[in-house]
Amino acid sequence: AQKVTQAQTEISVVEKEDVTLDCVYETRDTTYYLFWYKQPPSGELVFLIRRNSFDEQNEISGRYSWNFQKSTSSFNFTITASQVVDSAVYFCALKSLSSNTGKLIFGQGTTLQVKP
Amino acid sequence: DGGITQSPKYLFRKEGQNVTLSCEQNLNHDAMYWYRQDPGQGLRLIYYSQIVNDFQKGDIAEGYSVSREKKESFPLTVTSAQKNPTAFYLCASSPSGSRAEKLFFGSGTQLSVL
Numbered sequence: 001a002q003k004v005t006q007a008q009t010e011i012s013v014v015e016k017e018d019v020t021l022d023c024v025y026e027t028r029d030t031t032y033y034l035f036w037y038k039q040p041p042s043g044e045l046v047f048l049i050r051r052n053s054f055d056e057q058n059e060i061s062g063r064y065s066w067n068f069q070k071s072t073s074s075f076n077f078t079i080t081a082s083q084v085v086d087s088a089v090y091f092c093a094l095k096s097l098s099s100n101t102g103k104l105i106f107g108q109g110t111t112l113q114v115k116p
Numbered sequence: 117d118g119g120i121t122q123s124p125k126y127l128f129r130k131e132g133q134n135v136t137l138s139c140e141q142n143l144n145h146d147a148m149y150w151y152r153q154d155p156g157q158g159l160r161l162i163y164y165s166q167i168v169n170d171f172q173k174g175d176i177a178e179g180y181s182v183s184r185e186k187k188e189s190f191p192l193t194v195t196s197a198q199k200n201p202t203a204f205y206l207c208a209s210s211p212s213g214s215r216a217e218k219l220f221f222g223s224g225t226q227l228s229v230l
Contacts, residue, residue, distance in 0.1 A: 004158070006158075009156065042223055043204065043224035044221050044223040044224065045221040047219070047220075050216075050218055091158060091159070103149075103161055103174070104161075104219060106151075106158030107158050109156075109157075109158055
C-alpha cells in the first residue's frame, strides 16, 4: 500500500522564523516521484517541487529547501525566514512509477500560519 | 493565459438533486482529473481521464459521474447517490498522464448541501 503522512496538522510561527514541514511516505516501489504543493487561500494548488527516488540530493530554491532521505522515507520541506505570504496549506504527494497514470497520493496537509 | 477554469466557485445542492461542476482547460493537456478535498484531509481521486472519450474510476467514484467528450472539458456530476457531497472539488490536468508529470490545478468549487 502507498501512503503519505504529514503528522503536523497546523504550525504557527512568527515572521522571520524558520519552519520545517515533515513528510513521511510508504511505498513498495523502488521508483517513484515525490511532490510538494502549496494551497493558498484562493484554493488552487501550486506546484513547488518534484523529486525522483533516484536523486537524494537536497535542493535549495531561494528561501525554500527540501531534504529527501530514502533511508527514513522522508521528504521534509523547510522555509527559511518565513513571511506572511507563506501562510497556506502545504501538501506532500507521492506518485509511483508502477502506475501508468498521473494519480497522486496526497498527505493530509499541514496548515502553516505565519504571523507578522 | 493558459490554465484551468472551474465553475462555479460556490455551489449548493438540494436533497435528491444532481449538480454538475464544470472544468475547462486550454493547456492542450490530454489527461484530466477530479479530486475531492475534505477539511483536514488530503486530496482523494474521484475520476480521471487520459484521453478523450475514455475515463477511469479513482478511489472514491461512488455517487459521481463524468464525461470526456472534448479534450478541453471534463465535467463532474455529483448525483443524489452521493450522500455526503459537501467538500471542495479540484480539477487538474497534465500533458499526457505519464508518471513523471506534475499536475496543474484549477481554483476549485466548494459544494455545500442546503
